[in-house]
Amino acid sequence: MPVSPSFLGNFSFKNPFSIIQGLADSHNFASRGSSTAKNLCHFESVTPSVVKLPSTPEALQQHLVSEYNKAEAEASASDLSAVSSIMSIDLGIIERQYDKWTDLMPRVRPFFAVKSNPDPEIVRTLHEAGAGFDCASAHEINMARSVGADGLDDIIYANCCKFPADIAHAKSHQVPTMTFDNTDELEKIAQISPDAKCVLRIVTDDSNSVCRLSNKYGTPMCDVELLLDTAERLDLSVVGVSFHVGSGTSNPQSFAEPIKNAAKVFEQARERGIEMNLLDVGGGFPGDDNGTVTMAQIAGVINPLLDRHFPDPNVRIIAEPGRFFVHAACHLSSRVMARRLVSEESREKDDPEVLYYLGDGVYGSFNCMLFDHYVPPAPAVITDRPLSPPQHSRLFGPTCDGLDTIYESIELPLLEVGDLLLFKHMGAYTIAAASNFNGISKPLVRYIST
Numbered sequence: 001m002p003v004s005p006s007f008l009g010n011f012s013f014k015n016p017f018s019i020i021q022g023l024a025d026s027h028n029f030a031s032r033g034s035s036t037a038k039n040l041c042h043f044e045s046v047t048p049s050v051v052k053l054p055s056t057p058e059a060l061q062q063h064l065v066s067e068y069n070k071a072e073a074e075a076s077a078s079d080l081s082a083v084s085s086i087m088s089i090d091l092g093i094i095e096r097q098y099d100k101w102t103d104l105m106p107r108v109r110p111f112f113a114v115k116s117n118p119d120p121e122i123v124r125t126l127h128e129a130g131a132g133f134d135c136a137s138a139h140e141i142n143m144a145r146s147v148g149a150d151g152l153d154d155i156i157y158a159n160c161c162k163f164p165a166d167i168a169h170a171k172s173h174q175v176p177t178m179t180f181d182n183t184d185e186l187e188k189i190a191q192i193s194p195d196a197k198c199v200l201r202i203v204t205d206d207s208n209s210v211c212r213l214s215n216k217y218g219t220p221m222c223d224v225e226l227l228l229d230t231a232e233r234l235d236l237s238v239v240g241v242s243f244h245v246g247s248g249t250s251n252p253q254s255f256a257e258p259i260k261n262a263a264k265v266f267e268q269a270r271e272r273g274i275e276m277n278l279l280d281v282g283g284g285f286p287g288d289d290n291g292t293v294t295m296a297q298i299a300g301v302i303n304p305l306l307d308r309h310f311p312d313p314n315v316r317i318i319a320e321p322g323r324f325f326v327h328a329a330c331h332l333s334s335r336v337m338a339r340r341l342v343s344e345e346s347r348e349k350d351d352p353e354v355l356y357y358l359g360d361g362v363y364g365s366f367n368c369m370l371f372d373h374y375v376p377p378a379p380a381v382i383t384d385r386p387l388s389p390p391q392h393s394r395l396f397g398p399t400c401d402g403l404d405t406i407y408e409s410i411e412l413p414l415l416e417v418g419d420l421l422l423f424k425h426m427g428a429y430t431i432a433a434a435s436n437f438n439g440i441s442k443p444l445v446r447y448i449s450t
């Protein structure tokens with residue numbers, strides 16, 4: 001994927017940031033918790049340390065160098081494999097995103113889509129802020145319950161096609177609210193969890209989204225009566241409607257038709273004597289305001305439609321944002337672990353001059369390039385050397401697969417093995433699906449708060 005010079009944005013080859021090694025260790029940043037920060041990609045009940053940082057690029061870069069050095073020293077002392085990368089999660093950004101949400105859409109309670117970044121500290125931070133959780137499995141339910149989320153009020157099991165065992169798990173963990181979009185799922189729910197509060201997911205036009213979901217989920221409006229009939233026959237309670245406009249929508253108007261359709265379903269239910277009380281407007285919200293659509297624009301569409309079509313304050317309105325909370329909150333740093341200078345003789349016209357091999361790649365955090373259609377922003381180079389003029393380069397991940405390519409073509413100053421690259425905005429659908437392919441470790445997770 002060629003990266004044009006304009007894509008490099010504010011990346012500056014002049015005025016390189018000079019790292020003073022050790023400075024970050026000697027500052028007075030406060031930290032929360034006493035245990036050593038650990039790799040918490042997987043759920044653990046340890047309270048890790050959270051380092052308070054000023055909100056400046058310099059402070060972040062100094063901190064990353066220090067964390068990286070520490071992590072590598074720990075890894076080599078304990079004979080662990082190499083540190084592939086570090087994901088720094090800024091819990092301060094998560095908190096500010098929560099505040100932004102409640103400012104812009106006070107009537108809509110966010111239920112964080114855990115799948116977007118199933119990190120226990122993110123889940124804890126959002127629970128403490130007041131969010132609920134959209135869980136897709138028993139494991140995610142456990143994670144939400146473990147930070148104190150209430151099964152009835154704070155969790156929706158928002159997966160239309162559930163493992164039977166997970167329905168039983170939800171029931172035994174007092175999580176009654178769950179979505180469905182087909183009659184077989186209703187049969188399953190009736191058998192395993194007859195007191196469930198079922199939420200009917202309707203299909204949307206997701207053509208404005210980056211990651212489409214309507215090919216898989218959501219009942220067409222013409223089948224709503226059939227599903228309501230089936231629920232009635234099975235004596236199941238249908239309490240509301242949900243939808244998802246697709247992840248990463250570029251058009252705020254995507255929300256308009258599904259909200260109106262949800263109001264129609266409420267009316268269809270009312271005609272049967274059922275008073276629905278839950279509307280779930282799903283996910284699809286942007287992770288920052290730098291793209292084609294801002295959160296304020298989306299709120300500007302959703303809020304008046306809710307007032308018009310759902311004026312009853314007894315109708316609980318929720319959403320399932322994932323990307324919105326985590327995208328900008330996570331910074332990935334990784335070292336150049338190998339390099340090949342391409343000889344003049346072997347180089348064809350558009351070939352790169354230098355090949356770099358990074359500690360993390362598409363089988364790790366950069367899986368977002370395949371699964372989330374994400375183009376990571378050009379990295380900042382953290383080094384204490386003056387940066388040379390940009391050269392035509394290619395950046396690979398660490399595995400033995402040629403597919404493991406982060407940038408087919410990128411302009412970078414001449415880097416050396418050991419240089420750290422910093423990629424910002426790497427929080428959504430990154431570590432969530434990272435693997436250990438080739439025996440390479442997943443990113444270490446560290447917490448900061450700005």
Ligand SMILES: Cc1ncc(COP(=O)(O)O)c(C=O)c1O
Nearest residue numbers: 113247248283284320321322323
């Ligand atoms: C059911 C459901 N809810 C919420 C989300 C989160 O979407 P987003 O990250 O776009 O907000 C997803 C993403 O796939 C989803 O499948």
